[in-house]
C-alpha cells in the first residue's frame with residue numbers, strides 16, 4: 480500500500496544541506512498498524528509529510544496504492560490526500576464554532592456528499608469513537624481526549640484506506656492517551672491501516688510493528704506479537 484524506495488529529503492539552508500531523510504526505504508501493507516518512532520529532529524515529520532502527500536521527496540520513489548506520487552503536481556497531491564488519507568494531528572485542528580457532528584461532516588462537504596447522507600455517515604463515525612452522546616457539543620465543551628476522538632471520526636468519515644496520525648496523544652494526559660490508543664487498536668481490528676508517528680516508546684509499543692528512525696535513516700523495524 481505504502482512503498483518508499485531510497486527516499487531523500489534535503490533542505491537547503493544557505494550553503495548547508497540538511498538531510499532530513501537520508502535514503503529511506505519502507506513498505507507498509509494494507510491493514511497494518513505501524514508506529515514510526517524517533518527522537519526530535521530524526522525526520523518523523525518529514526516522513527509523515529511525504530507519506531501523507533503533503534510534500535514530495537528530493538529524490539527516490541514513493542508509491543502509494545500502486546501509483547507513483549513522487550513527482551505529481553500540488554493539485555494532484557491534494558486529490559490523492561483527499562481520497563486516500565485520513566489525518567490526525569497532535570493539535571486536534573477542530574473548528575471551534577462548529578459542533579462535533581459538523582466538524583466530522585466537513586470532509587464530506589468538500590466531497591459533495593448530500594446532507595442527509597452526511598449526517599448519517601458523521602453519526603456513524605462518531606459512534607465508532609464512542610462519542611454518540613456528544614455530537615452537538617462544540618470543541619471547548621469537550622475534554623482533550625474527546626476532541627481527539629472527534630478528530631479521529633473526521634479522519635474516518637470518508638473511509639480512507641490509510642489513517643495517518645502525527646503524535647495523536649502528544650497533548651493528552653496518559654489516561655486520555657490510552658483511550659485514544661484503544662480506539663486505534665479497535666479500528667485496526669476492523670481492518671483500517673494505521674500509521675502513527677510518535678516519540679513515545681509506550682505509545683509505540685501498542686502498535687503491531689515499530690519502525691525506528693534516527694538521523695533520517697531507518698535503524699530498526701520489528702513486528703510485535
Ligand code: ADP
Pocket residue numbers: 490491492497498499517518519520521522523524525526
Ligand atoms: P522530527 O519530526 O523527527 O522532529 P523533522 O522531520 O521535523 O524531525 O526534521 C528533520 C530534520 O530536518 C531536522 O534537522 C530539522 O531541523 C530539519 N528540517 C525539517 N523541516 C525543515 C525545513 N522546512 N527546512 C529546513 N530544515 C528542516
Ligand code: ADP
Pocket residue numbers: 519520523524525645
Ligand atoms: P514536530 O513537533 O511534529 O516534530 P517540528 O517542530 O519538527 O514538528 O516541525 C514543525 C514544522 O516546521 C514542520 O513542518 C517542519 O517541516 C518545519 N521545520 C522543522 N524544522 C525546521 C527548520 N530547521 N527550518 C525550517 N522549518 C523547519
